[in-house]
C-alpha cells in the first residue's frame with residue numbers, strides 16, 4: 001500500500017534567484033527539460049541515461065528525497081542531471097530564464113483532494129502561464145495521474161488554457177515514460193491517465 005507524504009510546498013523556505021544554466025552545465029545551454037516532483041527519481045534517471053545529450057533539471061520539495069537523489073546522480077551516467085530542493089512552482093518563476101524549457105514533466109503530483117488545499121497543486125492557471133513564458137517554441141508539458149479527481153480538475157484547467165493545446169499520439173508515453181508511482185499504480189490495478197500539451201505560439205489567439 002502506498003503512503004502519501006504530502007509536504008505543503010508553500011512551507012518550503014528554500015529560494016533560488018535566477019540561475020545561470022550555462023554556468024551550471026559548463027557549456028552553452030539553450031534547452032532544458034524540467035521534472036517537478038521527482039520523488040525517488042526513477043523517471044529522471046532513466047530519461048537521463050536514454051538522452052545523454054539533453055540537459056535535465058529536477059526539483060523536489062521533500063528535502064530527504066532531493067538530497068538522496070542528488071547523491072545517487074553523482075556518477076558519469078547522470079552527468080546531464082542537476083537536482084534542486086524546493087518548490088517547483090516558485091523555482092520555475094524565480095530561477096528559469098526565458099525561454100529555455102523544451103519539456104516539463106509533472107508525474108503523479110500530490111492530489112491535495114480537499115478543495116481548500118487545491119492551491120497547493122502544481123498545475124494551475126498561473127503555473128501554465130509561467131511554463132509557457134519559459135518554454136521554447138514547440139515546448140511540451142507532460143502530465144500523468146491515477147487520481148480521478150485530480151485528473152478531471154487538471155484536464156479542465158489545461159483545456160481552458162490559452163497557453164497550451166493537447167497533443168495526440170505523442171510517442172513519449174510509449175517510449176520514454178516510467179515513474180515510481182506509475183509502477184505502484186500498475187501493480188494496484190489503478191487507471192493511469194496521461195496527457196501531453198504543446199505550447200501555443202503566443203501570437204495566436206484562442
Ligand SMILES: C[S@@+](CC[C@H](N)C(=O)[O-])C[C@H]1O[C@@H](n2cnc3c(N)ncnc32)[C@H](O)[C@@H]1O
Pocket residue numbers: 007009036037038039040042059060061062065086087088089106107108109110122179180181182
Ligand atoms: C506522488 S509523488 C510522485 C513522484 C514521481 N513523480 C513519480 O511519479 O514517481 C509526488 C512528488 O512530488 C513532490 N512535490 C509535490 N509538490 C511539489 C512542488 N510544488 N515542488 C516540487 N516537488 C513537489 C512530492 O514531495 C513527491 O515527492
